[in-house]
Amino acid sequence: MHGHAISIWFFVGLSLLGNGALILGNGLWELGHPPAHPVVLYNLHASVWWGAALLLLGLFYILRHRPGKA
Amino acid sequence: MNSVLAMALAGSLVKLSPVDVVVIAFYFVLVLTIGWYLKGISNSSEDFFLAGREMTAWIAGLSFLSANLGSLELMGWAGATYQYGILATHWYWIGAIPAMLFLGLVMMPFYYISKTHSVPGYLKLRFGESSRGLAAISFALMTVLMSGVNMYAMAEVMKVVLGWNINFSIWVSSLTVAVYVALGGLRSAIFNEVLQFILIWAGALLIPIMGLIESGGWANLQARIIHNASAEYIHLWSTLGSFRNNPMGINWIGIVFGLGFVISFGYWTTDFLVVQRVLSAKDLRSAKMAPIIGAAFKMFVPLIVIVPGLLALGVLPFHLVPESVAATTGAPSYNDVLPLMLARYCGPGLLGLGITALIAGFMSGMAGNVSAFTTVWTYDIYAALINKKPSEEQYVRMGRWCTILGVIISIGTAYFVMQFASIMDYVQALFSFFIAPLFGTVVLGMLWKRATAAGGFWGLLCGTCASIGMYVWVAIKPSALAIFALSADAKPMAADMFRALWSWIICVLVTVIVSYMTAPKTDAELVGLVMGVTPMPHETDVPVYQRPWFWAVIVTIVFVVLNLLFW
Numbered sequence: 001m002h003g004h005a006i007s008i009w010f011f012v013g014l015s016l017l018g019n020g021a022l023i024l025g026n027g028l029w030e031l032g033h034p035p036a037h038p039v040v041l042y043n044l045h046a047s048v049w050w051g052a053a054l055l056l057l058g059l060f061y062i063l064r065h066r067p068g069k070a
Numbered sequence: 071m072n073s074v075l076a077m078a079l080a081g082s083l084v085k086l087s088p089v090d091v092v093v094i095a096f097y098f099v100l101v102l103t104i105g106w107y108l109k110g111i112s113n114s115s116e117d118f119f120l121a122g123r124e125m126t127a128w129i130a131g132l133s134f135l136s137a138n139l140g141s142l143e144l145m146g147w148a149g150a151t152y153q154y155g156i157l158a159t160h161w162y163w164i165g166a167i168p169a170m171l172f173l174g175l176v177m178m179p180f181y182y183i184s185k186t187h188s189v190p191g192y193l194k195l196r197f198g199e200s201s202r203g204l205a206a207i208s209f210a211l212m213t214v215l216m217s218g219v220n221m222y223a224m225a226e227v228m229k230v231v232l233g234w235n236i237n238f239s240i241w242v243s244s245l246t247v248a249v250y251v252a253l254g255g256l257r258s259a260i261f262n263e264v265l266q267f268i269l270i271w272a273g274a275l276l277i278p279i280m281g282l283i284e285s286g287g288w289a290n291l292q293a294r295i296i297h298n299a300s301a302e303y304i305h306l307w308s309t310l311g312s313f314r315n316n317p318m319g320i321n322w323i324g325i326v327f328g329l330g331f332v333i334s335f336g337y338w339t340t341d342f343l344v345v346q347r348v349l350s351a352k353d354l355r356s357a358k359m360a361p362i363i364g365a366a367f368k369m370f371v372p373l374i375v376i377v378p379g380l381l382a383l384g385v386l387p388f389h390l391v392p393e394s395v396a397a398t399t400g401a402p403s404y405n406d407v408l409p410l411m412l413a414r415y416c417g418p419g420l421l422g423l424g425i426t427a428l429i430a431g432f433m434s435g436m437a438g439n440v441s442a443f444t445t446v447w448t449y450d451i452y453a454a455l456i457n458k459k460p461s462e463e464q465y466v467r468m469g470r471w472c473t474i475l476g477v478i479i480s481i482g483t484a485y486f487v488m489q490f491a492s493i494m495d496y497v498q499a500l501f502s503f504f505i506a507p508l509f510g511t512v513v514l515g516m517l518w519k520r521a522t523a524a525g526g527f528w529g530l531l532c533g534t535c536a537s538i539g540m541y542v543w544v545a546i547k548p549s550a551l552a553i554f555a556l557s558a559d560a561k562p563m564a565a566d567m568f569r570a571l572w573s574w575i576i577c578v579l580v581t582v583i584v585s586y587m588t589a590p591k592t593d594a595e596l597v598g599l600v601m602g603v604t605p606m607p608h609e610t611d612v613p614v615y616q617r618p619w620f621w622a623v624i625v626t627i628v629f630v631v632l633n634l635l636f637w
Contacts, residue, residue, distance in 0.1 A: 008261045023419035
């Protein structure tokens with residue numbers, strides 16, 4: 001009935017991609033500018049790898065469920 | 071002094087950076103965009119109230135789970151874990167999994183085949199108008215009141231955690247929900263619930279990962295908890311032999327029969343807030359699979375709720391206090407566990423994502439309440455009592471107006487609770503009065519063809535009155551708890567379990583007795599509504615691995631193994 005509609009998974013991908021980019025960008029910036037009050041286990045740089053993981057997952061969902069894809 | 075504790079005493083638990091604010095703003099833009107986009111494809115009543123009945127099993131299943139995964143629930147149970155230990159996991163495992171599987175395999179076929187729009191709608195088909203009226207009015211009233219109570223509680227949390235103004239939190243979040251649900255109906259609510267589910271995991275999964283690294287693994291965390299609290303905090307079943315042996319003051323009978331049977335089955339199989347999501351499935355097999363998919367994911371929610379509570383017991387350098395003490399001293403309370411652990415491990419951006427997950431949880435819970443209220447009001451009150459033959463256009467128009475009305479009543483309730491905070495507990499208790507007896511009525515209606523209309527109505531009414539009676543009894547005379555919990559050592563947590571158990575038993579007994587005194591319907595009148603007289607579609611045309619019972623067996627095995635592992 002609504003086969004032409006944009007999939008929910010496309011919106012999920014958009015959300016993961018946007019958040020991943022923001023978190024990864026901030027994590028990379030912090031590598032050069034360490035915070036004055038770092039979080040516990042800051043040395044593991046969770047923002048970098050978690051942000052990258054979200055970004056890649058988001059990219060996967062966007063490409064797989066992009067509007068117009070058969 | 072620890073910096074987190076100092077911030078708490080200074081007025082807020084965490085401080086957001088500009089990138090956190092951008093992450094939160096991005097979420098609001100996205101949900102409004104989804105609502106606006108879906109406006110164009112929600113023009114019929116079936117589209118608006120049941121998302122066109124075209125959701126896949128995955129979407130219906132995740133939405134079914136997500137509608138229950140509100141932020142207050144997440145924060146509350148993380149706090150309960152800090153207070154009571156791993157026993158809180160029972161609310162996610164025995165207090166959910168068997169009921170979800172029962173809904174999928176046994177009850178869903180009758181909800182789905184009967185083509186009802188709501189749980190009160192099923193009662194109308196099975197027991198007549200009086201049962202539907204009682205269930206619809208109580209559900210509609212309680213749903214908007216609960217939505218308001220949750221709204222106020224969440225605004226309070228935002229004030230404590232972020233230092234946000236209460237009015238700002240209430241108006242921004244509720245107006246956003248009103249816009250996207252009024253525009254896109256249930257489909258919009260479901261889309262946002264799935265988005266919220268993903269955001270919760272993206273925002274909260276880092277806590278157990280980092281926490282277990284900091285603790286040095288599960289075995290070391292257990293050792294720290296035993297050192298900081300006691301060994302009772304890390305056992306799921308072995309301390310439930312008597313009320314005295316565990317921090318919750320409950321025994322295995324209360325957990326297995328009160329929580330695991332009556333409360334859990336009542337909530338997961340008859341609360342329309344969650345059942346509505348499954349009714350949106352595209353076919354019967356998807357409708358049966360959706361709760362099973364939900365159960366599979368539900369088993370792993372303790373990873374982001376219970377583990378953070380246990381980590382707080384193991385690694386925090388200070389002690390959390392009860393709400394009553396926190397209110398006077400300003401120190402962090404049990405319920406602040408999740409934000410505290412977020413602040414501990416998450417830097418800028420990640421913290422914003424964690425807070426977004428909490429806001430998203432609150433908003434989707436509210437959207438769930440509002441969309442369920444709208445459907446019950448429109449079909450079971452407006453179309454049953456006010457305008458008996460509405461047109462398609464009138465249905466959708468009433469749905470949209472009702473969404474806005476529901477949000478306005480919720481906001482009004484939030485401000486009322488703000489003035490009289492003591493009524494909050496009473497409103498929450500009110501909801502529990504109806505759930506256990508309603509399960510008794512619905513399950514007898516589906517499984518026992520001899521149950522009559524009079525039996526269903528009087529069973530539901532007597533069960534509800536019994537529940538209210540026991541609540542008032544304990545409020546007036548606290549020692550009464552020992553009578554119906556069958557032990558002088560029972561604590562308040564046990565009261566809910568045993569009250570539910572007795573009210574369900576009374577509902578069932580009255581239904582059976584009255585049914586034998588009144589004339590039953592013929593088999594022909596019960597086709598599509600009751601087991602034994604309803605032909606079930608066979609599933610022989612699909613491979614074994616696509617059949618619901620196959621996945622239900624897998625989920626059951628994992629469920630049993632997990633319980634044995636943490637015994």
